[in-house]
C-alpha cells in the first residue's frame with residue numbers, strides 16, 4: 001500500500017468546505033446501487049452481491065422504487081450517504097463514462113467509490129473539527145489532513161486505489177478525538193456531575209431512557225443508541241461520531257451543537273419538527289410533525 005501523499009507543513013491550509021460532500025445522484029452512475037453489497041435483513045428486502053446492479057436499478061441509473069423504498073423493505077437505501085463520493089468518482093475520476101458504457105472499468109470504478117466514500121466521510125468530520133476548535137494548531141492539523149485527502153482524491157484512479165486508507169484514517173481519528181475533547185470540555189466546564197458512568201464511547205444504550213437529560217459534553221462516540229429515548233434532551237457538545245441512532249427517538253431533542261453528526265444518522269432515527277438540528281443537516285422526510 002502506498003502511503004498517503006502529504007501537503008506542505010508550513011502552508012496554511014484553506015478552510016474545508018462541505019458543499020462537495022453532499023450526494024448528487026443525478027451526476028452519479030448509481031455506484032451505491034452497484035458497488036456495494038447487502039444482505040437480506042430489516043433494512044434490505046433481498047440479497048445483493050457487491051459489484052452487481054440492484055434489480056431495482058433502471059438503465060438511466062435511477063431507482064424504480066425510489067418513492068416506496070421504506071414500504072418495499074429497502075430502508076437501508078434511505079439512510080445511505082456517499083458524502084458526494086458518487087459524483088466525484090463518476091464525473092471526476094472516470095470522466096463521465098459509466099460502468100455500463102465501459103464494463104471493463106467497472107471493478108476499478110467500484111473499488112474507487114468505496115475508497116472515495118471513506119475519504120469524503122473523513123473530510124465531512126474534518127470540516128466540522130476545523131470549524132469547532134479554538135486551537136489554531138489543531139485547526140491547522142485538521143486543514144492539513146483535509147488537504148492531504150484532497151490531494152489523494154485528485155491524483156487519479158491508480159493513486160487512489162493504492163492509498164493506505166488505514167494510515168489516513170488513523171491520523172484523522174487522532175485529530176477528531178483531540179478536538180472532540182476540547183469541545184466537550186467547554187460544555188462541561190462547570191463540572192461533569194450531570195454525566196453518569198454509562199455515558200462513554202461505545203456504550204450499550206440500546207433502548208435506554210435518556211429522556212429530558214442534559215447530556216452536554218458527553219462522549220458517545222460509537223455508542224449503541226438504537227431505540228434510545230432522547231426526547232427533549234440537550235446534546236450540545238456531545239460527540240456522536242459513528243453512534244448508532246437507528247430508531248432513536250429525537251423529538252424535541254437539541255442536536256444543533258452536537259459533534260460529528262451526519263445526515264445518515266438522522267435519517268435512521270425518529271424525530272419531529274421540534275428536534276433542533278445543525279444548520280447544514282435537514283429534517284428527514286419521514287419525520288412527523290408532532
Ligand code: SF4
Nearest residue numbers: 033054056057063077
Ligand atoms: S432499491 Fe433502489 S436505491 Fe436501493 S440499491 Fe436498489 S436501485 Fe439503489
